[in-house]
Amino acid sequence: MSRKPVTTRTGRFFRLAGMTGSVASSYAARKARGLFSEESEESRHEYYSRMAEEIVDTLGELKGAVMKVGQIASQTQDFLPRELTDALQRLQKEAPAMEFAVIRQQIESELGDSVENLFASVDETPYAAASIGQVHAGQLIDGRQVVIKIQYPGVDRSCDSDLRQLRTALRLGGLLKMPKESVDDLFNEVRDRLHEELDYENEARNIHHFAQQHGGDDGILIPEAIPERSSRRVLTMEKVEGDHISEVTRERYDQDTINLIGHRIFRTMADGLFRHRCIHGDPHAGNFAYRPDGTVILYDFGCVKTLRPSTVAAYRHCIIDALNEDYAALDQHLIHLGARVEDHPPVDPEYYRMWRDIFYQPLDPANQPYDYGQSDLHQQVAANTRSVFQYLNAFKPPVESILIDRMIAGHYWMMKRLGVKTDFRPLLEEYLTDGE
Secondary structure (H helix, E strand, O other), X not given: OOOOOOOOHHHHHHHHHHHHHHHHHHHHHHHHHHOOOOOOHHHHHHHHHHHHHHHXXXXXXXXXXXXXXXXXXXXXXOOOOHHHHHHHHHHHOOOOOOOHHHHHHHHHHHHOOOHHHHXXXXXXXXXXXXXXXXXXXXXXXXXXXXXXEEEOOOOOOOHHHHHHXXXXXXXXXXXXXXXXXXXXXXXXXXXXXXXXXXXXXXXXXXXXXXXXXXXXXXXXXXXXXXXXXXXXXXXXXXXXXXXXHHHOOOOOOOHHHXXXXXXXXXXXXXXXXXXXXXXXOXXXXXXXXXXXXXXXXXXXXXXXXXXXHHHHHHHHHHHHHHHHOOHHHHXXXXXXXXXXXXXXXXXXXXXXXXXXXXXXHHHOHHHOOEEHHHOOHHHHHHHOHHHHHHHHHHEOOOHHXXXXXXXXHHHHHHHHHHOOEEXXXXXXXXXXXXXX
């Protein structure tokens, strides 16, 4: 159902300020009660759940930067209360569309002519809706089928103030479990990536770059941008269709084809990380499509990060250390990666061993071929999340590599939903030895 958008900076400010005031008042009342009695686990859970609902409802209504931050924050489970990360995960799915009158006005304002003069047709029902914009199918005057990505009005102008308000709300609500320096680094990284993602001209350049990067890769398709119907807030691309992941059924895709798709996805991810040092940082199911011949189609190149060579080297060494169970070296390479606090004493190797044993399962020769469809790694991770609190002061958000973690987590979920059943260890070792 369409919702009337909050498109002015003032309107967004007051909506977020209202949420911040409510969250801060609740936290102050909670602290006051704590002066007179010890807080129970049930009371703490109730507080976090109530705060989570209010924050998520507001972010979902406002869309834009705060909704995107909510999606990213849902994956940083070590630094936010579990109740909040669970609620924030809804923002991955909930993106109600805006009415077409708003979309029409944005297209005409950006491209300088009426929709009728710019396109032979535009479907008023959105093809997809997301946090900072939505996509409509259309046809150019010359007959080419296209998709048009339109940014919601006011989102880019409100980005920085939205982020400041959200950060304030999380801080005043007692919901940020990390030092101020780490908060600064995290929000600066998110802001920089969002500024890039809000610039559709930058995305058009990313599309061209990735098309060149994967031009020789069999079975990988990247739609072409159409510059004459694009601007900073409107991006028109050729329509390249495939099946959504929900349509990849055993009636149309046999196991060999699914495994081929899995290998192509893995190579695309690993090439970007280890060889090109340029990654697609938003690999959720809606940004990929498939064909029964094993073709993989990549969409949405707004969230792209170019990595420093030192970051890639440290990440590679962390994987090698974990595979070799060299936990002293792993501790040092996590410091180089920016994930471990340098002046904190070394972390107990048993803590690293626990996490290594979980993440090693898909690579264990005894488990091959590994059945991602039956994998419960995410449940094992969730079951051990509380152990993080024991070493909370030893770690910090790995700002430079946070999108790498997001990319890998997104690919895990795609492998699981596709039902890939294969051994990626030999492929991974190719990339690990490349850097030696």
